[in-house]
Amino acid sequence: MEPSAIQSATISVLVENEAGVLARVIGLFSGRGYNIDSLTVAPVDDDRGRSRINVVTSGTEMVIAQIKAQLDRLVPVYKVADLTREGPHIARELALIKVISTGEERSESLRIAEAFRARVIDATVGSFVFEMTGGTDKIDAFLALMRPLGLAEVSRSGVAAISRGTNIL
Amino acid sequence: MMQHSTTSRSGAEILLQALKDQGVEVVFGYPGGAVLPIYDAIFNQNAIRHILVRHEQAAVHAAEGYARSTGKVGVVLVTSGPGATNAVTGLVDALMDSIPLVCLTGQVPTHLIGNDAFQEADTTGITRQATKHNYLVKRSEDLARVVHEAFAIAAGGRPGPVVIDLPKDILIAPAPYNPPSEDLHRSYRPRLDPDPAQIRKAVALLKAAKRPVVYSGGGVINAGPEATVALRELVRLMRAPCTSTLMGLGAYPASDPQFLGMLGMHGTVEANLVMHGCDVMLNVGARFDDRVTGRLNAFAPHAKKIHCDIDPSSINKNVAVDVPVVGDAGRILRAMIAAWKEDSQEQDRAAITAWWRQIDQWREGDCLSYDQDMSPDAVIKPQHAIRRLHAACAGRNTFISTEVGQHQMWAAQHFGFEEPNHWMTSGGLGTMGYGLPAAMGVQVAYPDALCIDIAGEASILMNIQEMATLAQYRLPVKVFILNNQYMGMVRQWQELLHGGRYSESYSEALPDFVKLAEAFHGTGLRATKLGELDDVIARMLATDGPVIADICVDEKENCYPMIPSGAAHNEMILGPGGEARAAGLTDAGLMLV
Ligand SMILES: Cc1ncc(C[n+]2csc(CCOP(=O)(O)OP(=O)(O)O)c2C)c(N)n1
Ligand SMILES: [Mg+2]
Numbered sequence: 001m002e003p004s005a006i007q008s009a010t011i012s013v014l015v016e017n018e019a020g021v022l023a024r025v026i027g028l029f030s031g032r033g034y035n036i037d038s039l040t041v042a043p044v045d046d047d048r049g050r051s052r053i054n055v056v057t058s059g060t061e062m063v064i065a066q067i068k069a070q071l072d073r074l075v076p077v078y079k080v081a082d083l084t085r086e087g088p089h090i091a092r093e094l095a096l097i098k099v100i101s102t103g104e105e106r107s108e109s110l111r112i113a114e115a116f117r118a119r120v121i122d123a124t125v126g127s128f129v130f131e132m133t134g135g136t137d138k139i140d141a142f143l144a145l146m147r148p149l150g151l152a153e154v155s156r157s158g159v160a161a162i163s164r165g166t167n168i169l
Numbered sequence: 170m171m172q173h174s175t176t177s178r179s180g181a182e183i184l185l186q187a188l189k190d191q192g193v194e195v196v197f198g199y200p201g202g203a204v205l206p207i208y209d210a211i212f213n214q215n216a217i218r219h220i221l222v223r224h225e226q227a228a229v230h231a232a233e234g235y236a237r238s239t240g241k242v243g244v245v246l247v248t249s250g251p252g253a254t255n256a257v258t259g260l261v262d263a264l265m266d267s268i269p270l271v272c273l274t275g276q277v278p279t280h281l282i283g284n285d286a287f288q289e290a291d292t293t294g295i296t297r298q299a300t301k302h303n304y305l306v307k308r309s310e311d312l313a314r315v316v317h318e319a320f321a322i323a324a325g326g327r328p329g330p331v332v333i334d335l336p337k338d339i340l341i342a343p344a345p346y347n348p349p350s351e352d353l354h355r356s357y358r359p360r361l362d363p364d365p366a367q368i369r370k371a372v373a374l375l376k377a378a379k380r381p382v383v384y385s386g387g388g389v390i391n392a393g394p395e396a397t398v399a400l401r402e403l404v405r406l407m408r409a410p411c412t413s414t415l416m417g418l419g420a421y422p423a424s425d426p427q428f429l430g431m432l433g434m435h436g437t438v439e440a441n442l443v444m445h446g447c448d449v450m451l452n453v454g455a456r457f458d459d460r461v462t463g464r465l466n467a468f469a470p471h472a473k474k475i476h477c478d479i480d481p482s483s484i485n486k487n488v489a490v491d492v493p494v495v496g497d498a499g500r501i502l503r504a505m506i507a508a509w510k511e512d513s514q515e516q517d518r519a520a521i522t523a524w525w526r527q528i529d530q531w532r533e534g535d536c537l538s539y540d541q542d543m544s545p546d547a548v549i550k551p552q553h554a555i556r557r558l559h560a561a562c563a564g565r566n567t568f569i570s571t572e573v574g575q576h577q578m579w580a581a582q583h584f585g586f587e588e589p590n591h592w593m594t595s596g597g598l599g600t601m602g603y604g605l606p607a608a609m610g611v612q613v614a615y616p617d618a619l620c621i622d623i624a625g626e627a628s629i630l631m632n633i634q635e636m637a638t639l640a641q642y643r644l645p646v647k648v649f650i651l652n653n654q655y656m657g658m659v660r661q662w663q664e665l666l667h668g669g670r671y672s673e674s675y676s677e678a679l680p681d682f683v684k685l686a687e688a689f690h691g692t693g694l695r696a697t698k699l700g701e702l703d704d705v706i707a708r709m710l711a712t713d714g715p716v717i718a719d720i721c722v723d724e725k726e727n728c729y730p731m732i733p734s735g736a737a738h739n740e741m742i743l744g745p746g747g748e749a750r751a752a753g754l755t756d757a758g759l760m761l762v
Pocket of ligand 1: 572573574575576577599600601602624625626627628629651653655656657658659
């Protein structure tokens with residue numbers, strides 16, 4: 001690939017769960033002009049001592065290497081992995097999708113939801129809330145189909161990602 | 170095991186105990202409501218000296234001067250709100266130049282945080298991007314650990330400033346004490362020892378080089394005196410020319426024939442042409458800053474580049490390199506020396522000799538020369554004033570600081586630095602107002618040394634209030650103003666790049682610096698023509714207390730050579746009349762700072 005081509009990267013960061021650590025990571029991205037396409041964060045230890053941040057970003061190869069290095073030098077950061085470049089990985093999002101419609105549109109939305117394995121977790125006569133997990137592309141595709149069928153509101157979790165096989169962060 | 174203190178001491182007392190155990194001898198500070206408990210604790214002890222500055226920005230620059238001249242961590246103490254915000258410029262300055270500091274800021278009591286209380290500011294929020302790391306201490310039991318950790322972080326790896334925000338109730342309530350331990354912050358483990366494979370690769374390249382250059386930076390100085398010793402040894406082993414960034418001056422002796430002077434925007438012709446023409450470049454502790462590289466796509470086009478840095482994020486940031494080496498500059502240099510001696514490959518001596526012939530030819534141009542009319546009534550050239558000052562300081566332990574502008578570049582070009590830690594200048598941030606407080610901090614560390622701030626008449630006014638601090642503590646700092654009545658560096662850019670429209674760069678209504686010195690209980694001197702220069706310098710150096718020497722210099726002198734922003738190393742403007750070569754500048758270049 002061209003060194004100047006813009007690529008996407010899913011980066012996982014293991015951090016000390018201390019005050020301000022998320023602000024530090026976000027501030028690094030805004031201060032240095034890097035993109036954040038998605039960001040998730042939650043504690044991952046028994047004692048909540050460490051958190052994992054997953055960032056989906058984009059940039060040239062040099063910029064992505066720089067993002068990794070800049071994250072790594074933050075004091076509360078234990079480890080940084082570029083999952084996109086360091087072997088195969090899995091990335092999933094959860095989305096809650098509210099569709100408000102009646103009649104043919106309503107039944108069509110339900111048929112499509114079944115095809116996408118989205119679950120109905122709330123229903124009224126005029127609305128559904130679907131729950132769906134999957135890759136970002138799959139959720140995007142589902143949302144595109146729902147748009148003409150009464151798509152009213154979306155809440156997405158952002159990407160959680162992990163490498164395949166025995167590799168660990 | 171939990172450590173219990175035998176007597177119950179307040180947070181403020183615990184804080185001072187921790188500072189003492191960290192070896193702190195002096196704190197630069199300014200009081201206020203939120204830090205009164207600390208001032209109370211200071212009042213009751215003698216181990217730590219407090220220097221009362223006149224502005225919090227100056228406290229930080231003074232601590233920087235102290236840190237850069239001693240290699241220790243500088244300590245600052247300011248109050249909440251305006252005290253903390255006044256310190257921010259200094260913190261960013263220290264961050265950019267990798268200076269180890271711990272800055273203690275007062276904060277409103279924990280129960281008032283977030284309520285817009287009197288003199289509340291979100292100090293950790295404001296300083297998050299201005300520091301290497303920062304803390305808000307919310308529990309008394311964290312206090313001692315945080316202080317110890319802050320010192321380790323400030324000094325460890327690539328050094329930098331650390332802020333500890335201290336709510337007033339934490340300072341008053343009893344707190345437990347734990348002594349310093351070896352433990353750094355749990356997640357902070359900078360790499361110090363280089364990868365031996367990278368060292369071997371680097372040395373193989375260096376041995377095979379026909380046109381090598383060593384380009385050293387502030388990282389070598391930060392790595393301590395042994396790193397400087399190793400740099401000198403390696404450069405001599407390699408028979409290579411050596412150039413330095415603004416931050417690195419003094420690591421390699423200026424008077425050594427292998428030294429080419431500073432490189433970059435106002436570097437020497439020989440240094441920049443060597444960078445342009447080299448086939449192997451060894452960068453130790455420098456970061457390919459835009460002031461050094463010039464136009465990136467024309468930077469050292471034929472060179473294999475080796476980059477040694479303690480901060481992996483400096484590598485491949487601006488310039489793609491062939492052999493990255495992560496680690497402490499001193500350890501890297503020593504490993505390279507060992508590998509060089511082990512490696513049986515012979516250097517191409519003929520090629521190196523030819524390289525030096527070429528360099529000597531470039532040197533003959535004498536790019537730093539200037540036209541000084543030698544008659545006693547002649548106008549003083551600023552370069553000449555620095556050369557005379559340098560000559561007069563011979564044999565004395567001299568520390569030089571500067572403000573920012575032409576005088577700073579002339580000082581870097583004309584005052585030869587033979588030793589590390591003797592040159593303090595604001596490199597990365599370029600902070601006017603840095604020099605006087607920085608010199609003050611050095612003088613506190615070395616009371617008997619000669620500490621001189623080479624200043625511009627505009628910059629000096631940005632922290633002139635520190636003359637009062639000099640008087641109070643009898644710190645005999647010398648302020649050597651190259652008074653050209655202009656913000657000279659601004660005027661120079663306007664002349665070369667903006668059609669000579671000198672918009673707002675004339676220093677209107679300047680104070681009488683002689684009277685100003687006297688008003689601050691110091692001595693004021695003035696030289697208006699060449700015949701007075703040496704005498705004023707001699708009197709300045711012979712005076713015991715603080716001095717301002719107002720050296721009236723040529724108003725229109727420009728600082729050359731100059732690589733305009735966006736130009737390449739081989740596109741320097743060499744002197745007056747060289748402006749034509751700037752005509753090829755692009756709009757993209759004009760947009761650069
Ligand atoms: C705090 C700050 N404000 C503005 C600038 C921009 N600036 C750089 S040099 C300069 C002029 C400095 O004038 P003077 O101190 O007289 O030095 P000279 O260039 O004349 O030697 C200015 C305004 C700066 N570097 N720092
Ligand atoms: Mg001036």
